[in-house]
Amino acid sequence: MRTCVCPNGATVACNTTCTGNLPPLVYVKVTVNGSYSTLFDYPYVSNPITLSRSVEALVP
Numbered sequence: 001m002r003t004c005v006c007p008n009g010a011t012v013a014c015n016t017t018c019t020g021n022l023p024p025l026v027y028v029k030v031t032v033n034g035s036y037s038t039l040f041d042y043p044y045v046s047n048p049i050t051l052s053r054s055v056e057a058l059v060p
Helices: none
Strands: 002-005 025-036 049-059
Touching: none
Parallel strands: none
Antiparallel strands: 002 025, 025 049
């Protein structure tokens, strides 16, 4: 997912310019989901285990 933000914090369309004719800052968010099955059953641990991670980064 891509988000564009002006230096004043306003979210804008990525093809616009901000106040002062500045380009917006572009952030990209990536989410990854997966599943892991253990070899043995453990108490209080679901099997399979669902894993999820998200990260958001500023694109230079």
